[in-house]
Amino acid sequence: MTLTETAPGASEADLERQFEATIARHDRIEPRDWMPEGYRRTLVRQIAQHAHSEIIGMQPEGNWITRAPSLRRKAILLAKVQDEAGHGLYLYSAAETLGVSRLELTELLLAGRQKYSSIFNYPTLSYADVGTIGWLVDGAAICNQVPLCRTSYGPYGRAMIRVCKEESFHQRQGYELLATMMRGTDEQRAMVQESVNRFWWPALMMFGPPDADSPNTAQSMAWGIKRNTNDELRQKFVDMSVPQAEALGVTLPDPELRWNEERGHHDFGQPDWEEFMEGVKGNGPCNAQRMAHRRRAHEEGAWVREAATAYAAKQRGAAS
Amino acid sequence: MSTVEKEWPLYEVFVRGKRGLNHVHVGSLHAADDRMALLHARDVYTRRNEGVSIWVVRADAIAASSPDEKDPMFAPSGDKVYRHPTFYDIPDNVPHM
Numbered sequence: 410m411t412l413t414e415t416a417p418g419a420s421e422a423d424l425e426r427q428f429e430a431t432i433a434r435h436d437r438i439e440p441r442d443w444m445p446e447g448y449r450r451t452l453v454r455q456i457a458q459h460a461h462s463e464i465i466g467m468q469p470e471g472n473w474i475t476r477a478p479s480l481r482r483k484a485i486l487l488a489k490v491q492d493e494a495g496h497g498l499y500l501y502s503a504a505e506t507l508g509v510s511r512l513e514l515t516e517l518l519l520a521g522r523q524k525y526s527s528i529f530n531y532p533t534l535s536y537a538d539v540g541t542i543g544w545l546v547d548g549a550a551i552c553n554q555v556p557l558c559r560t561s562y563g564p565y566g567r568a569m570i571r572v573c574k575e576e577s578f579h580q581r582q583g584y585e586l587l588a589t590m591m592r593g594t595d596e597q598r599a600m601v602q603e604s605v606n607r608f609w610w611p612a613l614m615m616f617g618p619p620d621a622d623s624p625n626t627a628q629s630m631a632w633g634i635k636r637n638t639n640d641e642l643r644q645k646f647v648d649m650s651v652p653q654a655e656a657l658g659v660t661l662p663d664p665e666l667r668w669n670e671e672r673g674h675h676d677f678g679q680p681d682w683e684e685f686m687e688g689v690k691g692n693g694p695c696n697a698q699r700m701a702h703r704r705r706a707h708e709e710g711a712w713v714r715e716a717a718t719a720y721a722a723k724q725r726g727a728a729s
Numbered sequence: 730m731s732t733v734e735k736e737w738p739l740y741e742v743f744v745r746g747k748r749g750l751n752h753v754h755v756g757s758l759h760a761a762d763d764r765m766a767l768l769h770a771r772d773v774y775t776r777r778n779e780g781v782s783i784w785v786v787r788a789d790a791i792a793a794s795s796p797d798e799k800d801p802m803f804a805p806s807g808d809k810v811y812r813h814p815t816f817y818d819i820p821d822n823v824p825h826m
C-alpha cells in the first residue's frame with residue numbers, strides 16, 4: 410500500500426523526466442517509482458529468464474549427485490545445486506517487485522513463452538563436466554553478473570550482489586575438481602580435455618549474439634539495465650580463461666585463439682551461431698528433456714503446495 | 730489467471746547480520762504460514778552464517794511511502810537545516826567540538 414500512487418499533479422512527462430534524471434545520476438530505480446512500461450517489460454523478461462536459468466540449471470549437475478565419486482564431492486555438489494535453487498528464488502523475488510507473480514512466470518516458462526539460458530540444454534556426459542561447468546559456465550555467469558550488481562533496478566542489483574558472493578565457491582570447486590583430475594591418470598586428463606572441448610563454445614554463447622545482431626542492447630544500456638555489451642563481456646571472459654586453461658594444462662579448442670599485442674586482448678573464433686539459434690528456438694540437444702523434467706517437478710509438487718495451504722488454513726481456524 | 734488463490738502468500742524477509750546490528754530487508758518468499766516462512770527464509774537467505782535473527786512479515790501487512798515522491802512526505806526534513814551540527818559556526822580555536 411502506498412500513500413500516493415503518483416505525486417499530485419505530476420504529468421506523465423514530469424514522471425518520465427524524473428526517471429531519466431535518476432538514471433543519469435546512476436541512482437537506482439526502486440519498485441514504487443514510476444517507470445516507463447518498456448523498462449518494466451524489459452526487466453521482467455530479463456529477470457524471469459535469469460531466474461528460470463538458475464532453476465533449469467540445476468538439472469545438468471543434479472544428474473551427477475547420486476554418482477559423485479566421494480562423499481566430499483557429493484556434499485560440495487549438493488551445496489552448489491542448492492545455491493542455484495536459492496539464486497532462482499532471489500531472482501523471482503526481484504521480479505515480483507515489478508508486479509508479476511512467481512507462479513505466473515513459472516507458467517509462462519512451462520508454456521514455452523519465456524526462455525532460459527541455452528547453456529543448460531547441453532548434456533553432462535561425464536563427471537568432469539561437473540568441474541567444467543563450475544569453471545567455465547559459472548565463470549561466464551560471473552562475468553555477466555558482476556556488472557549487473559550495478560544495474561539500474563535496485564532489487565535486481567541487490568539480488569545479483571547476493572548471487573555473486575556465492576558464485577566464487579561454484580567456480581573454485583569446479584576448477585579444483587578439474588585440477589585434481591589433471592593430476593590423476595592419462596584417462597582422467599583425457600576426460601577433462603574432452604569435457605572442455607564440448608563446453609568451451611557453448612560457454613562463449615552465454616554472452617548472447619554479437620553486438621551487431623543484438624538490437625536490444627543499446628536501449629538496455631541507455632536504461633542502465635546492462636552495463637557492458639555482449640562482445641565486451643565475451644572478450645573479458647576469454648582473456649580471463651586463457652591463463653586458467655594454461656595453469657590447468659588443457660587446450661581451449663579454438664585454432665584462432667592467440668594473444669594480440671596491439672589490442673592487448675586475445676583474438677578468438679566465433680561460436681556456431683546457427684547452433685545457438687537452434688537452441689533458442691527449442692531444438693538444442695536437451696531442450697525437451699529439461700522442459701519435461703521441470704513440468705513434472707511442478708506437477709508432482711502440487712499436492713505438497715495444496716497440503717501446506719490446507720494445513721495453514723486449519724491451524725488458523727484452530728487458533729481463532 | 731487464478732494465481733491469487735493458488736499461490737502461497739508473499740512474505741518480506743529481514744535478517745539481523747549479527748548482534749548489535751539492525752534487521753535489514755533481504756528479499757521475499759512465498760510460504761503457507763509464518764512458521765514455514767521462517768524456515769524457508771533460513772534456507773534461502775542464511776546458508777552461510779548471514780544472520781543470527783530473522784523477521785518475516787506478510788507483504789500485504791506493510792504500509793509504505795513512495796521513495797521517489799519526496800513531496801510532501803519528506804519535505805519537512807529538507808528545510809530544517811538547523812537540525813544538522815554543520816549549521817553552527819564554531820571558531821577554529823575552540824577544541825573538542
Ligand SMILES: [Fe+2]
Binds near residue numbers: 463492493496572
Ligand atoms: Fe547461479
Ligand SMILES: [Fe+2]
Binds near residue numbers: 493547579
Ligand atoms: Fe553458480
